[in-house]
Amino acid sequence: xxxxxxxxxxxxxxxxxxxxxxxxxxxxxxxxxxxxxxxxxxxxxxxxxxxxxxxxxxxxxxxxxxxxxxxxxxxxxxxxxxxxxxxxxxxxxxxxxxxxxxxxxxxxxxxxxxxx
Numbered sequence: 001x002x003x004x005x006x007x008x009x010x011x012x013x014x015x016x017x018x019x020x021x022x023x024x025x026x027x028x029x030x031x032x033x034x035x036x037x038x039x040x041x042x043x044x045x046x047x048x049x050x051x052x053x054x055x056x057x058x059x060x061x062x063x064x065x066x067x068x069x070x071x072x073x074x075x076x077x078x079x080x081x082x083x084x085x086x087x088x089x090x091x092x093x094x095x096x097x098x099x100x101x102x103x104x105x106x107x108x109x110x111x112x113x114x115x116x
């Protein structure tokens with residue numbers, strides 16, 4: 001491969017540079033390059049695995065379990081409640097003559113304005 005993108009392989013790893021200026025370091029061996037690429041791949045996977053947790057903490061995602069007990073991660077774009085919750089709020093607004101949904105969405109839009 002060697003395209004410089006995940007997943008990385010030994011061809012993505014450059015040659016060793018540095019040394020004391022007088023004696024350059026020897027080139028990396030094939031095994032060393034494979035080990036470096038494996039470490040890069042692990043770091044990439046670890047970062048991706050933690051990304052959902054960061055989004056969860058920031059309120060960008062929620063999760064639930066499906067019938068087979070698998071975790072399903074739902075995206076919550078910039079603080080909006082789930083569509084299910086929004087529809088429920090709209091229903092009760094109709095029943096009670098309130099405008100809670102509009103107030104909620106106005107608040108989200110004020111906190112997260114669309115970029116111009």
